[in-house]
Amino acid sequence: MTLHIRDASTEDIDFLAAMLLEAVNWRQDRQTATLQSIMNTPDLWHYLSDWKRSSDFGFLAHEADKPVGAAWVRFMTAEDPGYGFVDEDIPELGMGVVSTHRGQGVGRVLLERTVRASADRGLRGLSLSVEDENERARALYVSNGFAVAGRSGNSDTMVLRF
Template sequence: MHLRDATDDDLDLLLDLLLEAFNWTGEARFTLDDVRSDPHTGRYLDGWRRPGDLGVVAVDGTAPVGAVWARALTADAPGYGYVADDVPELGMAVAAGARGRGVGTLLLSGFLDRARTAGWRAVSLSVEDGNTAARALYERHGFVPVGRNGGSDTLLRTL
């Protein structure tokens, strides 16, 4: 398994993975149409790759099995894990069939290295209550709770 940088051509992959992240329970709580049409959700990927967007894709053989991506959002159009205009918000998902094989650790480590190299001071994200596997992964990588949004915690990782 290896990492590659996310490209302009990865939008459909990232949308599929964002849906995977929203449906982390295994229930089909959202559809791809929901993800594509919701203006709030669109903040994460509309116009992918804008200047400043950063992402990595995990590839097993030739098949993408997960990705992490981030972009800076603003106070007037925040994401679920918004902290500050200069703190990009991260989205991450691993395909259901690839979970439990270290893909998340590989992705998050590689992404944080790239974000640090890009000069980012921190990244944030949102993790839903009950998503203990994701929360444990983020905490192992130094993310700490800094806020609450509905049924989710906002976590921050200083770089």
């Protein structure tokens, strides 16, 4: 598979929302969220609402001119934290891959590109949240240097510091 990676733009909001939905519905046997339910859930929609703020950035992966995955970075506040919040100076990473392309390296390419871009921008690190049962994603994050920094419910908050 040949992937083309490009910067995410304001016009990509619909695909980013679809990838947020993929991330929420990562388990094939438990796909209960809908795009409408995500948009109506502030704890989820704040990952993309008002995209693209001046500090927001991200990437889309394309195969044969079709988007197959996305990763994006957003700063959260202590008043409105995300699930992977650790500090207002460390943004959260959001990432999703179309289900038909999971396990083919799309997530790894997107993650590595996003980590590199974050370090190049002088960020202090990246954080994220990963559910206990999402072993494939957890292994990807650990292999890229993320470490557990906290716990909430059935998820770990992981951080990669630069």
